[in-house]
Amino acid sequence: MKNQELTLVYHLGELRKRLIITILTFIVFLFGSFIFVQDIYEWLIRDLHRELAVLGPTEILSIYFMISGVSAVALTIPIAAYQTWLFVKPGLTKKERKITLAYIPGFFTLFLTGLSFGYFVVYPMVLNFLLSLSKGQFETLFTAEKYFKFIINLTLPLGLVFEIPLIAMFLTSIGVINPKFLSKARRISYFLLTILSAVITPPDFMSQILVLVPLFVLYEFSVTLSKIVYRKKSKEQQVNNNIIPMKKTS
Structure with missing residues (x-):
């Protein structure tokens, strides 16, 4: 019973570690995307040929965070997938590890x-x-x-x-x-x-x-x-x- 509790504590600690790494990665990409958000904004509206309206000053900030958030999510996907693989890795065979790892870039x-x-x-x-x-x-x-x-x-x-x-x-x-x-x-x-x-x-x-x-x-x-x-x-x-x-x- 004690060994099972220790195993559960270990898995929870490992899960917490992978989640923290994924969240920190997302935050880094979020701030990184926010630095270049105006360039991303200009690229997304390059073919629109019209001005976009905002309904208030705070809406500008929310739009920038929306663009940065989507960019950060897209960039975080491979890191999150890799952290998930590291979490389940101990329960996989050597062959299963190679197979599952190959799916991440795909x-x-x-x-x-x-x-x-x-x-x-x-x-x-x-x-x-x-x-x-x-x-x-x-x-x-x-x-x-x-x-x-x-x-x-x-x-x-x-x-x-x-x-x-x-x-x-x-x-x-x-x-x-x-x-x-x-x-x-x-x-x-x-x-x-x-x-x-x-x-x-x-x-x-x-x-x-x-x-x-x-x-x-x-x-x-x-x-x-x-x-x-x-x-x-x-x-x-x-x-x-x-x-x-x-x-x-x-």
Whole structure:
């Protein structure tokens, strides 16, 4: 009982250590991003060709912190993932450590790819469509707070969706899912992806197709990766089952 309590105390202490490192990393990136926040702000509005309005002096500060916060979160993701890996590392085999560690840069890269797709492809389409609705009828005024919330709401969901291939590989490698499950779930997955595409894009056919096709490709790519991981895992299990221990000769 005493050993269990000591083990629990050790794990809690280790968890506390990893959380503190992650939080401190976020704070460092937050202040670092705040130093360059005006440059980030100018880059984000470079193609807007209009001034953004604020409704009060304090809103300027909140907008800067919003931009800095999102930047800090994106930069902290690989550090947080690595700290999570260090926390679970003692309970993993040598092979499992290598496999799980290899996923960290992939998750970060795919997250940034999804954000880029949302910002450079989806965001311009949606913005131009919405502006076309008001042309000749309304005077369109943009507040900085709503503008940046608009960008975040469009890009973050796609950043998460682009993680699907690696999530499928990881869950297959630990035996939670298999390619057969993903194939059976194809219809419901396509339906959910279609809903997501309809929500984040203008209600015109071409815009939805431009977003929906990459999402479908991502899912099929996930199925293919799951098949590769599953076959490799099955072969390794078969090899291990066929190994016969050598008898000692006297």
